[in-house]
Amino acid sequence: MEHFAERNIIAAIARQQARTAADLVRGIGDDCAVVRKAGGLVDLWTTDALVEGVHFDLAWHPPELLGRKAASVNISDIGAMGGRPRFALLALGLPAACPKEFLDKMVAGFLDVLAEHDMVLVGGDTVYAGERLLLSITVCGEMAEKQVCYRSAARPGDLVWVSGCLGNAACGLELCRQGWQGQEEYALLCRAHLDPQPQVRLGRMLAESGLIHAMMDISDGLATDLAHICQGSGVGAEIMAEEVPLAGELQKAAAALQLSTMQLALQGGEDYQLVFTSPAQNSGPLRNLSQEAGVDIACVGRIVAGAQVMLRQDGEWRDISFQGYEHRF
Ligand SMILES: [Mg+2]
Structure with a gap:
C-alpha cells in the first residue's frame, strides 16, 4: 500500500x-x-x-x-x-x-x-x-x-520561540514502552507522554499582548510544526541546536536509552508546547510575559527568506523540514 x-x-x-x-x-x-x-x-x-x-x-x-x-x-x-x-x-x-x-x-x-x-x-x-x-x-x-494568531503570519527577521522543554513526551513514550514508567527519576518524562499540559494560558497571553506574529502548537515535533509555519508564511527558518531547551531528566534518560536528544526534541512530537515568532525588538516584553505566565520560553532561531527549516548542529547545516512525527496511512 x-x-x-x-x-x-x-x-x-x-x-x-x-x-x-x-x-x-x-x-x-x-x-x-x-x-x-x-x-x-x-x-x-x-x-x-x-x-x-x-x-x-x-x-x-x-x-x-x-x-x-x-x-x-x-x-x-x-x-x-x-x-x-x-x-x-x-x-x-x-x-x-x-x-x-x-x-x-x-x-x-x-x-x-x-x-x-x-x-x-x-x-x-x-x-x-x-x-x-x-x-x-x-x-x-x-x-x-x-x-487570532495564524501559522501564516511569520516574517523574515522574526525570532523563533518555543515554550517549555522539547522531547520530554517522545522520551516518556519510549520509557513507557521499555517498562521504566514506575521509576521516580523518569516521572516527569512519562507524565509528559501520558498527561500533556496544553499551554492555553500562555497562548492567550501571547495573543492578547500583540507581541507575536505566527503561532502553533508542537504536536508532531518542531521540525514538522515549524515547517508548517514556514509553508503557511512563505518563509524559511534557521534553528540553533544548542538553543533548543532540553530538560535535565531528558538528557539523562536519552543517554540511558541511547537515543539522540536532538532527535527526540525536534522530531519526537506530542510535547504540546507552543512555537511562535516575534520581531526581535519584542524579546524583552516577551521575557516579562513568560515570567508572568510562569512558563519558560526559549529563542531557538530565526525566520529567514526561503522555504526550509534548517538546523545548525556542530557547525553543520541540514534541512529538517517535515522531519517530525509522520502519520502513516
Ligand atoms: Mg496543532
Whole structure:
C-alpha cells in the first residue's frame, strides 16, 4: 500500500472542498478553523482523534490519564491560536469488552481537564468499534478576531520561540514502552507522554499582548510544526541546536536509552508546547510575559527568506523540514 503524508491527504481534501461561507475567516489549514460571530469575536473549531494501538497503548496508559490526554491535545489547538476553549463534543468508539469501571475513569479524566479550563461537555456519540478503543473529540473556543494568531503570519527577521522543554513526551513514550514508567527519576518524562499540559494560558497571553506574529502548537515535533509555519508564511527558518531547551531528566534518560536528544526534541512530537515568532525588538516584553505566565520560553532561531527549516548542529547545516512525527496511512 502506498503511504501518504498526513499533510498531502489534508491538501487533497482541501482541494476537493470548494465551498466557502461569508463568515468563514479561515478554513482548513491551521490549528483551528475560525468563524466570525457578533461583537468582534470568532469561534474556533478543532477536532482530533486518538486510536488504541496508534496513539496510545492501554498496557501503560491509565484510563484517567487517557481521558485527560484526549481533552488536552484538542484544547492545545485552541491555545495555539490564542483562544479560550469553551465547549467539547466527545465521540467514543468502544470495543466489545470495555469494562464500565474503565469507561468511568476515562470519562472522569476527560471531564477533569474540561473543568480545569472552565469548559462544558455538550454532546457526543457512542458507537461499537470492534477491536479498538477510539476517542474523537471536537472542541470549540472563542476569542477576539483581531487577536487570532495564524501559522501564516511569520516574517523574515522574526525570532523563533518555543515554550517549555522539547522531547520530554517522545522520551516518556519510549520509557513507557521499555517498562521504566514506575521509576521516580523518569516521572516527569512519562507524565509528559501520558498527561500533556496544553499551554492555553500562555497562548492567550501571547495573543492578547500583540507581541507575536505566527503561532502553533508542537504536536508532531518542531521540525514538522515549524515547517508548517514556514509553508503557511512563505518563509524559511534557521534553528540553533544548542538553543533548543532540553530538560535535565531528558538528557539523562536519552543517554540511558541511547537515543539522540536532538532527535527526540525536534522530531519526537506530542510535547504540546507552543512555537511562535516575534520581531526581535519584542524579546524583552516577551521575557516579562513568560515570567508572568510562569512558563519558560526559549529563542531557538530565526525566520529567514526561503522555504526550509534548517538546523545548525556542530557547525553543520541540514534541512529538517517535515522531519517530525509522520502519520502513516
Ligand atoms: Mg496543532
